[in-house]
Amino acid sequence: MEHAYDFSIGARRLKNVHPSAIRKVLERATILKNEGNPVIFLSIGEPDFDTPEDIKSATIQALTDNFTHYTSNRGYPGLRKTLQHYIKNETGVDYDPDSEIILTSGGAEGLNNTILSFVDPDDDVIVLTPSFVNYKSLVNMCEAHFVDVPLKDFRLDIEAIQAAITSKTKMLIINNPNNPSGVVFTREELAAICKLARENNFLILSDEMYSQLVYGDSVFYSIANFPDMKERTILVSGFSKTFAMTGWRVGYIAAPKHLADVIMRTHQYSTTSGTTFIQVGLSKSMESKNTKQAVDLMVKTFSKRRDLIVKELSKIPELTYSKPDGAFYLLVNVSKLRLSGDEFAKVLLEEKYVATVPAKAFGDAYVDYIRISYATSEDNIIEGVHRISELVQEIKR
Incomplete structure (x- = not known):
């Protein structure tokens, strides 16, 4: 029997799952850099700090002590116990x-x-x-409906959210602090979301990866902390941003037992369990005095860089932006130049060697924006914005 399969198409569920725009920019920028061009990376969301010394030392010791075997599907018990205190404190x-x-x-x-x-x-x-690019692809992979509700002036539009709720609404995904805008949502905004979730019986997936990276007078609030919300909230976070551990690949889920048990049925068939010696090392070091000092220094440095990039961008009247309160990103509107974010980002990379991300990747309403990451040195920020200014002036001529 002959089957007319075109295996290069892949499974039907991948039809609307596309390559990450962030990674696409990174790959092109890396090629340009390897060709000898002076590329400045204002695109990737990766702290330019090293992992704190206590974490590295404790992990090396755990490896030396032969913590190289399977741990629990749920993760090393000692780290889960440490995380209990860490999450409760946060x-x-x-x-x-x-x-x-x-x-x-x-x-x-x-x-x-x-x-x-x-x-x-x-x-x-x-x-x-705007939202992290993974959400849309994962929803599409499930062959579900991705319901895009844009922020209104970079704040939650509660009326639009309410209008988007249907009898099929299973979940709402929120990222706070927000990647890519840097917005930190207020307690009042989050309370309104919680009210809708309780009234309409849907889950909330709260991506809190940047919860420690909050600046000025802004305050982070977890949706799980609101009345009756722990039972319908799944908190996802990790160590990549706060502890400068992007390459270590350690994250966590916190959810009530009845939801965590469901997630375990997927988790145990994906990675089985994480790297044991890393988890052992983290359990012994993530709350040490030295680690806390290193994290505090990094947050203060990001706050300074936030102020610096806002100051530098304010010198370019053709560009507008919203000052970020958290994470290490901001969105810049280039529409006064009569270019889309895609067009501007491409020219900026190919001609000025500054890598940014077209913000359409984060939501269709943001076609006029680019995302800039200020997780880089002050020198790179100053030079990068200088090159952006040069390009703006050339476009205007």
Whole structure:
């Protein structure tokens, strides 16, 4: 029997799953750099700090002590116990380390496992955009409906969210602090989201990867802390940003037992368990005095860089932006130049060797924007914005 399969197409569920625009920019920028061009990377969301010394030393010791065998599917018990205190201190919510915390291979696996565990074909998933690129692809992979609800002047549009809710709404995804805008949502905004979730019976996936990276007078609030919300909230976070551990691939999920048990059915068939000696090392070092000091220094440095890039961009009247309160990104509107974000970012990279990300990747409403990451040195920020200014002046001529 002959089958007319075109295997290069892949599974039907991948039809609307496309390569990451962030990685596409990174690959092209890396090629240009390897060709000898002076590329400045204002695109990738990766701290330019080294992992704190205590974490490295404790992990090396754990490896030397032969913690090289399988650990629990849920992750090393000692790290889950440490995370219980860490999460409670940060969010005010207590999670049972034995049944309500799952260690994952980075925050990306946490998102993947959560969405795949609960979202069925034809479900509606509301995503507040601009949003991290993974959300849309994962929802599409489930053959569900990605319901794009843009922010309004970079704040939550509660009326638009309410209008988007249907009988098929299964989940709402929120990223706070927000990648790519740097917005930190207020307690009042989050309370309104919680009210809708309770009234309409949907889950909230709260991506809190940048919760420690908050500046000025802004305050981070976890949705799980609001009344009756722990039971319908799945918190996803990790160590990549706060602890400068992007290459270590350690994340976590915190959820009530009845939801965590469902996620475990996906998790145990994806990575089985994370790297044991890394988890052992983290359990012994993530809350050490030296580690806390290193994290505090990094946050203060990002705050200074935030102020610097805002100061430099303010010298270019043709560009507008919203001052970020958290994470290490901001969105810049280039529409006064009569170019789309895609067009501007491409010329900026190819002619001025500055890598940024076209913001359409984060939501269709942001076609006029580019995303800039200020997770880089002050010298790179100053030179990068200088080159942006040069390009703006050349376009105007």
